Amino acid sequence: MQFDDQLIKRLREAQHVVFFSGAGASAESGVPTFRDSHNSFWVDFDAGTFATASGYYANPDRVWQWYAEQRLKLRALTPNPAHRVIAAWQNKASNVTVITQNIDGFHQRAGNHKVIELHGNIGTYKCFDHGHPAEHDANISDEKPPHCQQCGGLLRPDVVWFSEELPAEAFTQAKHSSANCDVFVSIGCSLEVYPASTLPINAAHGGAYLVQVNPHATLLDEIADCNLRGKAGEIMPLLWQAVWREQLP
Ligand SMILES: [Zn+2]
Numbered sequence: 623m624q625f626d627d628q629l630i631k632r633l634r635e636a637q638h639v640v641f642f643s644g645a646g647a648s649a650e651s652g653v654p655t656f657r658d659s660h661n662s663f664w665v666d667f668d669a670g671t672f673a674t675a676s677g678y679y680a681n682p683d684r685v686w687q688w689y690a691e692q693r694l695k696l697r698a699l700t701p702n703p704a705h706r707v708i709a710a711w712q713n714k715a716s717n718v719t720v721i722t723q724n725i726d727g728f729h730q731r732a733g734n735h736k737v738i739e740l741h742g743n744i745g746t747y748k749c750f751d752h753g754h755p756a757e758h759d760a761n762i763s764d765e766k767p768p769h770c771q772q773c774g775g776l777l778r779p780d781v782v783w784f785s786e787e788l789p790a791e792a793f794t795q796a797k798h799s800s801a802n803c804d805v806f807v808s809i810g811c812s813l814e815v816y817p818a819s820t821l822p823i824n825a826a827h828g829g830a831y832l833v834q835v836n837p838h839a840t841l842l843d844e845i846a847d848c849n850l851r852g853k854a855g856e857i858m859p860l861l862w863q864a865v866w867r868e869q870l871p
Pocket of ligand 1: 750
């Protein structure tokens, strides 16, 4: 693949790069999106039941068990080369921000030490009433939701459900990084999910060089400085080599 000279120059000289990943990045690891109804992964996924607070309150045990099953399935999958390149980039360059819309934790498993998660993480929990965080540990039952150790309220998966706001601190950090970066790389984002979809536009307004990696056309095509059409797992390792002129660690 022949990359544009300007793209390589901007990436090499950037003081701050943002990588922004969406469902397409995880799809290459075998995770279909919630919106893809013809899949065998999110089996029996019904948004009203499994992705709303009222669905959870109506049947907490069932929802809790369903999330436990999905976590098990995710554990059997592995990050793909795009995740590994993003992790290597964060270790190589001085200021790299990783923002994701995915809840699967693949960036961390690939080696990223800091990730801004806009839609939460399926491996962590919080209580309903106060949002007290709780880590997954072996003592947490997959059958029944436990209670918060701080306030006694019911725990829930720490993911953003429909009609819920994005976690405020994460979104503030994401907006700030996007508006102040030199290069913004959108990977596998459909840009149909508001308000996360505003981040690349913030970046462009802030003067960043906007790169898109996606096998499909998206709303970003027109404003991106560079559209790399194809699978992120194939393009990102080539991009790494073109910029750094060394093998991916
Ligand atoms: Zn609590």
